[in-house]
Amino acid sequence: MSSSTQRIGVVGYGHLGQFLVDRILRDGSGLGLSLAFVWNRNPDKLRGLVPEDLILTDLSSFSDRRCDVVVEVCHPQIIGEFGPHFLSQSHLLVGSPSALSDPDLNQKLRQAAQQSGNTLYVPSGALWGGQDIQRLNDSGGLKSLFIRMSKHPSCFRLTGDVLSEWTEGEGRRVLFKGSVAELCPLAPNNVNTMAAAAVAAGSLGFSGVQGEIVSDTELRDFHVVEVEVTGHGGFSVHTVRRNPAKLGAVTGSATYNSFWNSLLVCKGHGGRVYLC
CATH class of the missing domain: 3.30.360.10 (Dihydrodipicolinate Reductase; domain 2)
Known part of the structure; x- marks a missing residue:
């Protein structure tokens, strides 16, 4: 595996999480992406669908998997609980940017990005323009x-x-x-x-x-x-x-590919918030 390969951790295995995991497993090697881990609230839903060595059962130990980018596609609550910690170790693509409506959490995430030099990515999703x-x-x-x-x-x-x-x-x-x-x-x-x-x-x-x-x-x-x-x-x-x-x-269907394209942008844009 090339040293330039980006290791991606996926948090959440709903429809969007499944799409991203399948796409990385299928096309990732040709795009310089590999899976570091997949986490889901109920790990049993991952059995037989995700390689066993990629299943993370304890999200607090995510840093052991040495991620370049953590992708959250779960729930705003996860960003509130783990967001600053994610940013202290890796770039973070927030699939639940509604979490940023909490001004205290918004400030904590921005500070974590600034202190670590990692980027807080916000996908455009269904937003046009x-x-x-x-x-x-x-x-x-x-x-x-x-x-x-x-x-x-x-x-x-x-x-x-x-x-x-x-x-x-x-x-x-x-x-x-x-x-x-x-x-x-x-x-x-x-x-x-x-x-x-x-x-x-x-x-x-x-x-x-x-x-x-x-x-x-x-x-x-x-x-x-x-x-x-x-x-x-x-x-x-x-x-x-x-x-x-x-x-x-x-x-919506078109949002899946939009999110995938956002992930491809996550190459590091400094310790700030970046709309992608």
């Missing part, structure tokens, strides 16, 4: 940002009873509209696209970026992400992205 938003923000030209995510109700994983009951044919229902800071705890698994936008729009932050989640029983085959960017001097952009998705799927 993330780098453009970031450039507008960095130039001081960003005035406001609004994102609407519309999905079939079966695709939402919400806390509380916001969507406790729904019926087929009920059509469109606005579930929540407000700041992304308020939305992230409500729908931690559904609004990572909004979280990525809040990272790109650093001058506005999670409290300044506005979001809306919509349940629509007509959206049986795709998710819809609408982004409205307003700049100074009358500048504005409105994009609508239709992401094919199966009923009940939290993540």
Whole structure:
């Protein structure tokens, strides 16, 4: 194995985790990637699917596997518990950037990246034009940002009873509209696209970026992400992205390849937050 090969640790083995693990095992050697470990809350789900020597049962011992990049595709809670420790040892690709809506954790992660020189990578996911938003923000030209995510109700994983009951044919229902800071705890698994936008729009932050989640029983085959960017001097952009998705799927189909492309970017960009 080449000394330039990047060792990747995957935390979480849901649909996205399975996709990444299978892709690394299949195509990784030709791209300079190899698996260091795979962790899942229930390790039994890994048996027979992941080589036994790659299964990590105790996440706190991840540093023994000498990773270059840890990829979190599990839950924001894992970032809260292990994020700073991951960054002290390796680059970190955060699949649950909604965790960054917690200002204290956000600061701890940024400090950990700065102190270690490792990069905190935030994937664009289903966000279209993330780098453009970031450039507008960095130039001081960003005035406001609004994102609407519309999905079939079966695709939402919400806390509380916001969507406790729904019926087929009920059509469109606005579930929540407000700041992304308020939305992230409500729908931690559904609004990572909004979280990525809040990272790109650093001058506005999670409290300044506005979001809306919509349940629509007509959206049986795709998710819809609408982004409205307003700049100074009358500048504005409105994009609508239709992401094919199966009923009940939290993540749209196109997001898988987007996440894979983000992983390929994780070569080290210094001790900072980097949207990829």
